[in-house]
Amino acid sequence: MLTNSFSLEQRLPLAALKRGVSLALTLLLVAVLAILIHTQSLMLSIALLGGVAAAILVLLHPTLGLCLLAFTIPFGGIKQLALGGFTVDASDLLIGLIMISWLMRQTVQPTAVRKPGRWILVLILFLYVALLGLLPALDLSEAAKELLKWVEFALVWVFTAYGADRRLAGGVVASLLIAGSLQALVGISQFLSSDGPASFALQNGLSRAYGTFEQPNPFGGYLGLLLPIAFSVLLVLRPYRRREMVLWWLAAAAAALMGMGLAASGSRGAILGLVAGIVGLLIVAGPRQRLWLAVGIAILAASYSVWQQVVPVTYLERISDLLTVGLKVNVDTVELTHANFSLVERSAHWLAGWRMFERSPWLGVGLGQYDIVYPQVASLRWQQPLGHAHNYIINTMAEGGIVGLVSYLMLQAAWLWLAITAVRRGDRSSRLLGLAAVGMWCALMTHNLVDNLYVHYIQLLPAMLLGLVVLCRGADCGLTGDRT
Numbered sequence: 001m002l003t004n005s006f007s008l009e010q011r012l013p014l015a016a017l018k019r020g021v022s023l024a025l026t027l028l029l030v031a032v033l034a035i036l037i038h039t040q041s042l043m044l045s046i047a048l049l050g051g052v053a054a055a056i057l058v059l060l061h062p063t064l065g066l067c068l069l070a071f072t073i074p075f076g077g078i079k080q081l082a083l084g085g086f087t088v089d090a091s092d093l094l095i096g097l098i099m100i101s102w103l104m105r106q107t108v109q110p111t112a113v114r115k116p117g118r119w120i121l122v123l124i125l126f127l128y129v130a131l132l133g134l135l136p137a138l139d140l141s142e143a144a145k146e147l148l149k150w151v152e153f154a155l156v157w158v159f160t161a162y163g164a165d166r167r168l169a170g171g172v173v174a175s176l177l178i179a180g181s182l183q184a185l186v187g188i189s190q191f192l193s194s195d196g197p198a199s200f201a202l203q204n205g206l207s208r209a210y211g212t213f214e215q216p217n218p219f220g221g222y223l224g225l226l227l228p229i230a231f232s233v234l235l236v237l238r239p240y241r242r243r244e245m246v247l248w249w250l251a252a253a254a255a256a257l258m259g260m261g262l263a264a265s266g267s268r269g270a271i272l273g274l275v276a277g278i279v280g281l282l283i284v285a286g287p288r289q290r291l292w293l294a295v296g297i298a299i300l301a302a303s304y305s306v307w308q309q310v311v312p313v314t315y316l317e318r319i320s321d322l323l324t325v326g327l328k329v330n331v332d333t334v335e336l337t338h339a340n341f342s343l344v345e346r347s348a349h350w351l352a353g354w355r356m357f358e359r360s361p362w363l364g365v366g367l368g369q370y371d372i373v374y375p376q377v378a379s380l381r382w383q384q385p386l387g388h389a390h391n392y393i394i395n396t397m398a399e400g401g402i403v404g405l406v407s408y409l410m411l412q413a414a415w416l417w418l419a420i421t422a423v424r425r426g427d428r429s430s431r432l433l434g435l436a437a438v439g440m441w442c443a444l445m446t447h448n449l450v451d452n453l454y455v456h457y458i459q460l461l462p463a464m465l466l467g468l469v470v471l472c473r474g475a476d477c478g479l480t481g482d483r484t
Helices: 001-039 043-060 063-078 090-108 119-133 140-162 166-191 214-236 241-263 266-286 286-309 315-328 339-357 370-377 392-424 428-447 460-471
Strands: 081-083 086-088
Touching: 043 063, 043 090, 063 090, 063 140, 063 166, 063 460, 086 140, 090 140, 090 214, 119 140, 119 266, 119 315, 140 460, 166 214, 166 241, 166 370, 166 460, 214 241, 214 266, 214 428, 241 266, 266 428, 339 370, 370 392, 392 460, 428 460
Parallel strands: none
Antiparallel strands: 081 086
């Protein structure tokens, strides 16, 4: 009896918090409706009502915020708010709501948090080194934007690992796959309708897909990071088990759509990343998974031959050019053509990044300062910066020096260690998420050799996945039909 009374008293503060939040949001909803009646704007009405509904869901159950975050990563940039020198979109607001909700719940009714793993020390060190990057920065606003990006990465990782509800892990994975599928459909539509600028034009009146990312490379890279999740679901789950059937078939459909979307992007970096992700899965998967993966590769190879008949884009030649022209070209003297322009431009930015590193080899030129310092080190023919070095290792060396590079590589090593440990743990939920994390790591590290995928909030994808790896360590997350 005393135990039941104690449990009831424990639940009362959280119940009171929920009632208080519900009352406050009800009043906010009334205010929003009053604004809508006054403005009579349909789009504003939809946006405000959707925002209020999302706020209610997240404040009452913060893990649902991760499901929503899966959609705001690709679609949240459609509408942004300008606050001073910063732009804020739905992902920023959602992360803020998630953290506020989590802190409120922990304040009103604290729950035991598992002992942090050693990876948290690597994450703290990485953030500390990023903070040091403010010291040499010439433009503090750009440095602050870059720092905020990595702070959000850390917050999402830590919350997913220690604050999320394990029972909703399957919902988070499903949300990522659905969001990727919807984004792929946008890109496929652009590809077939030639809805893009002239620079994206392909043969046969088609156009490279770019989704809502404005460029084909981040669009293809985004899909390339999600495909290992779909592959891992297909490898680990069983389509004939009732509790696994829905997620398996969702992953099958998502893999097909995202594969077509990635191909439609024509992104060489994304294709290389996908190949690396598949190789990573082959290395760490078991014998049975390797067999099914080999079947999948055969299907992809057959699909490629069919694709070439529809769209005569020679991807292998494009990748070969990337690896040869990009490394050997003299950016100031080479004759520019439509075929080699982007490769020479990328090489010029690699060279500029290396020159920045030579100027300040230990701490670099400052966090987020690549564009600011670029005019001082640019080649004569390439005076316009593109935002980053189009090679994240070179970019890290330029902005963070040796210290920044070491901290970044330590972070990547911690990611890989967590993933491989999960694969070897034994339970199928951990194995599924570990395989996905290995595949995503291989895809990201490879694609980042020719680009920078830490844009458009894409860095939040590994944060969510790694958080799930920690969250589901040795526990039933509802991903499989197993009972633990």
